[in-house]
Amino acid sequence: MRRYGKHPDEDDVRIRPGKGSRPRTSIRPKHEDAAEGMVLTVDRGRITCLVDDRSVTAMKARELGRKSVVVGDRVGIVGDLSGAKDTLARIVRVEKRSSVLRRTADDDDPYERVIVANADQLAIVTALADPEPRPRLIDRCLVAAFDAGLDPLLVLTKADLAPAAPLLETYEPLGVPYVVTSRAELAGGSAADRVRERLAGRITVFVGHSGVGKTTLVNALVPDRARATGVVNAVTGRGRHTTTSALALPLPDTPGAPDGRRGGWVIDTPGVRSFGLHHVNPSQFVLAFPDLVPGTERCPRACSHDEPDCALDQWVADGHADPQRLYSLRRLLAARERREED
Numbered sequence: 573m574r575r576y577g578k579h580p581d582e583d584d585v586r587i588r589p590g591k592g593s594r595p596r597t598s599i600r601p602k603h604e605d606a607a608e609g610m611v612l613t614v615d616r617g618r619i620t621c622l623v624d625d626r627s628v629t630a631m632k633a634r635e636l637g638r639k640s641v642v643v644g645d646r647v648g649i650v651g652d653l654s655g656a657k658d659t660l661a662r663i664v665r666v667e668k669r670s671s672v673l674r675r676t677a678d679d680d681d682p683y684e685r686v687i688v689a690n691a692d693q694l695a696i697v698t699a700l701a702d703p704e705p706r707p708r709l710i711d712r713c714l715v716a717a718f719d720a721g722l723d724p725l726l727v728l729t730k731a732d733l734a735p736a737a738p739l740l741e742t743y744e745p746l747g748v749p750y751v752v753t754s755r756a757e758l759a760g761g762s763a764a765d766r767v768r769e770r771l772a773g774r775i776t777v778f779v780g781h782s783g784v785g786k787t788t789l790v791n792a793l794v795p796d797r798a799r800a801t802g803v804v805n806a807v808t809g810r811g812r813h814t815t816t817s818a819l820a821l822p823l824p825d826t827p828g829a830p831d832g833r834r835g836g837w838v839i840d841t842p843g844v845r846s847f848g849l850h851h852v853n854p855s856q857f858v859l860a861f862p863d864l865v866p867g868t869e870r871c872p873r874a875c876s877h878d879e880p881d882c883a884l885d886q887w888v889a890d891g892h893a894d895p896q897r898l899y900s901l902r903r904l905l906a907a908r909e910r911r912e913e914d
């Protein structure tokens with residue numbers, strides 16, 4: 573009888589030297605019967621997954637070893653999938669991720685960790701005043717987005733307190749899409765509608781510094797957030813979502829939207845204000861600026877594009893690209909070197 577899967581080579585055994593004579597199967601069980609789930613939040617080893625339309629609490633199966641399971645992951649899950657109280661399923665597989673977003677290392681935790689998988693958009697929420705916008709922080713978020721292959725979206729809040737134009741001027745050369753919101757538009761619902769248009773059918777991570785109005789906005793976007801969070805809490809047994817883990821919230825369908833432009837996900841990231849950028853490869857980063865790429869042909873090998881020999885200066889001086897674009901690239905490259913709270 574074959575125990576695992578259906579591939580003939582799966583019964584191969586390998587003897588590990590130095591570990592006695594205990595044979596070890598070289599290939600893990602495949603769990604082809606596992607249900608598919610999406611990770612909604614992770615709270616100290618307790619993983620809440622959406623399986624069909626149920627919230628199921630699960631733990632990582634031992635066979636996953638050190639492999640992390642993060643919000644947005646598509647997983648294979650086995651065991652009790654009823655979603656009933658006090659049940660615990662097992663995650664046996666993590667599907668290949670289409671994108672990963674890493675949180676910055678901090679004092680409590682020196683490692684840069686993946687916090688969200690499979691997102692395709694990063695909404696950078698910034699107040700136009702109270703608190704003042706922090707362009708360097710925006711730059712860091714943009715670098716993280718470009719590097720992770722996420723489309724950035726600027727959400728500029730509190731337009732009732734200050735105009736958006738000065739900030740938009742800085743980001744215009746980058747061509748980053750933006751939405752501007754204000755208190756009155758939030759109350760009237762038009763702000764949420766405009767933001768929602770940008771979110772339909774996508775998985776969008778929301779980041780923002782404390783006080784910028786991120787919670788106000790997310791609540792407006794996901795009116796039944798309380799209920800959605802409640803489902804999670806009923807499972808984790810907490811009164812409130814108090815962890816710093818990200819939390820995936822389903823967006824209501826946009827009425828009349830075509831298939832593929834419906835629903836979507838908002839991933840809220842409490843306590844996450846910036847991203848680890850040390851892994852970002854400067855030579856690769858220029859790929860986020862396709863118009864500048866041909867100009868790098870004459871660069872020295874492994875050019876960071878922010879050094880005296882960089883060929884881009886001459887290329888731009890020769891009129892091949894907008895100098896503002898090179899300036900923006902350099903500014904973002906510099907953001908990589910700075911500390912989070914600069």
Ligand SMILES: Nc1nc2c(ncn2[C@@H]2O[C@H](COP(=O)(O)OP(=O)(O)OP(=O)(O)O)[C@@H](O)[C@H]2O)c(=O)[nH]1
Nearest residue numbers: 729730731753754755781782783784785786787788
């Ligand atoms: N004037 C003005 N105030 C706003 C607007 N949006 C939110 N606020 C206020 O800004 C304050 C902060 O909003 P929150 O939504 O709590 O901000 P947050 O980004 O979630 O901040 P934390 O909860 O600290 O993470 C609240 O007092 C809101 O009422 C806006 O468009 N205009």
Ligand SMILES: [Zn+2]
Nearest residue numbers: 871875877882
């Ligand atoms: Zn260069």
